[in-house]
Amino acid sequence: MRNRVGIVGFGQTHHRSKNTDCKGQELISIAVKRALESAGLTISDIDAVVIGNMDHFESINYVDMWSIDGSGGFMKPIMKVTTGGTTGSAIGHAGFYHIASGLFDTVLAIGWEQNSESDTTAAISTCFDPITEREFCGGAIGPLAAQYTAYMSKYGATEEDAAIVSVRDHKNAAMYNPYAHLRQTMTVDQVMKSQYISYPIKLLDICPRTDGAAAVIFATEERARKIAERPAWVLGVGDCHILVHVADGIGLANLPSLERAAHEAYEMAGVTDPFEQLDVAELYIPASTAGVTWMEALGLCEEGGGPRLIRSGVTEMGGELPINPSGGVLATNPIGATGLLRIGEAALQVMGRAEDKQVEGAEVAVATGFGGCFWSDVTVISSRPQLD
């Protein structure tokens, strides 16, 4: 039988646009300390550390080395993982594999970013082919915006469908998540009237740039049961990178990498009917448009059914499948931490420790990561060690 992997601790900083009172290592140390506290552990209980960010955002090479004063990795095995937007989710998956391999018992996974420290849009643009694509793509927003024009044209979706997603996620952040960066409610009308940043994406459709850090503690089954009364079990992981040239992905209107990663993670976890089996989702939705277009890839609706799903209200708090009780990426986006926040928030839900943002009775959750040239990570987490 495979080694079971549990999540036993999660900590995050109070996210904001500029953390001028914290150097990067200090920011990291806050998330680490909170994660250790939440699990009732000390740094000496940690066998290995995984850490990552977008390395060119702060222009610090070998972040795993530099961060040791904040991560607690001194004289421990430490590994850097950096995979663009999916960095946070890939760090989570690396933490998972550290345990699943049987090499380590308790592992600390850390994601962080000081987005305010550079022109991060320029930095992101370096993920595109330098010769033929970089100067046209327009950072992270451009390709997402273009993808929605293809989706609208193919399925008749509207800008208003996307605005509903934005209203939902911002409302959740404002009402339920004290750690969120943007905590401001808004109306569909306000979103629709905000200025175009990159048509059809408007100012209120897009995620902010955030300074923040997150840390998640993974443990073997034996350790997890000792540490936590109700650990969160990682039942499935899936990763998929598909394209070298981002232009090839845009015209597709959909997100095949997410479909493939979800398929892998669901199969491993035993999820056969995602809409029925999942109780809550923490999705890496960097623009409200993606909250419409990517739902089908997760198997939550039929092809082109994003607008119907979003307008039905089932993804709101109190609905059948609440999406982003934390407010998600639209409210908080410290990129290297963003995917790990999804895993941490999903774990809190199934551990019953999500406080104000708790979805009643949540037992099975999905978390996703998204990045760069349209690649995806999916994690299935549950309070049950296996699904029947």
Added chain:
Amino acid sequence: MEKDRKDAGAISITAMADMPYYYHVGFYYSRFLRELRDSKRIVGVKCPECEKVYVPPRIVCRDCFVTMEEFLPVSSEGTLLAYTVTNFSYTDTTKGEPKKIPYTAAYIKLDGSDSNIVHCLDETDETRIKAGMRVRAVFSGDRTGDYFHDIDHFEIIEH
């Protein structure tokens, strides 16, 4: 703990990193850029197994993972798949200067190609653009083989 330290006279410093790169564009892109510069031709490369044509040309087919060697020209006309009118500026890392806005990023499938390219469109009024429109490459007068600049832009083919 974080809150206590706010407004405690925290200092921020500026670092201007001068970090140049010298990209070797390689055999495939060199051929692509030379054909654009010397003959105003857009060339792709064809997979010997699945026969998909890739523009810009590249060494291996992403599905079959075999080396591709057959270069062939594709049309300079194609279909607009997706677009966005970019209204925010950022540092253009190819030049180190702020990007001039607005500009329209255009994702285009050229006739005869199975992959897509991204370039710019000379129309920045989103109400006059639609996915599915036909577009055509307009070549630069002064062609240098530098980046993808020997196509100056794409224009909408009027009906």
Added chain:
Amino acid sequence: MGVMRILSGLHRITLVVAQSKVSEGVPAVITNAMFDPVYERVLGLDAINSSALQMRSYMVKYGITEEQCAKVSVKNHRNPKSNPYAHMPMDITVDEVLRSRVLADPIKLLDTSPVSDGACAIVLAEERTARERCSRPVWITGVGHCADAYHLGDRDLADADALASAAKRAYKMAGIQDPVKEIDVAEVYDAFSYMELMWMEGLGLCAWGKGGSMIDSGMTEMDGPLPVNPSGGVLSAHAVQVAGMARIIESVLQLRGEAGMRQVEGARVALAHGIEGACGQGHCVFVLGRQD
């Protein structure tokens, strides 16, 4: 990470790829960016001059000489004359190394690895698949990694404590009790000549401070009892992100008996080593064994 994916039982075969085009950037600018932007970067530290600090402290603490370090360079440029993948095989003398241009005292040009472009890939498989699909698989029997403190001033640069810890983990997993006796060949990350001597100490392959007398004894030469870097190591090819995995590949070739003219006869256990950060802040050690 590749090893963990296989050990998890979730993946049967994993492809691990590394590539590095050092020639496309400016190495000094890039390695300067491994230092702290507030405290250290403005000092102008890079990979070369920070290593010069380490070489000096190693020489001072243990009485290692520049000649002894130069011998490593002579060996690791001569060995790769039989390695078609190496970037800089050449015949040089200790005297030529000592008289080569000083880059950052005491590091001279010929103590220094070159700027190389390269790529490499390895295929990992779980045991059953490996036995089915491959007639001569090489087994990863031990792996360990560990990192020291970040600020150079927080470390005793003359001792590779983190390497000793990483090696201990790897040896424990591989069941190695006496590494000097049990290891037949080692591929060690010699970005600068002195590093091979220091890392041998950290790996427990010679006593602390005895790296100099070890090279004098000829122990690590091709015809010595423990040949080190038959491939020429990093001194003769340094595609940065590739060089660590290249050490694993060379070890595999040795264990399969496919190392050609650089073959160490009868090699059954090999060690591959990689470093990260300034002056070997982080280390990774692999122990590999032959199919028997």
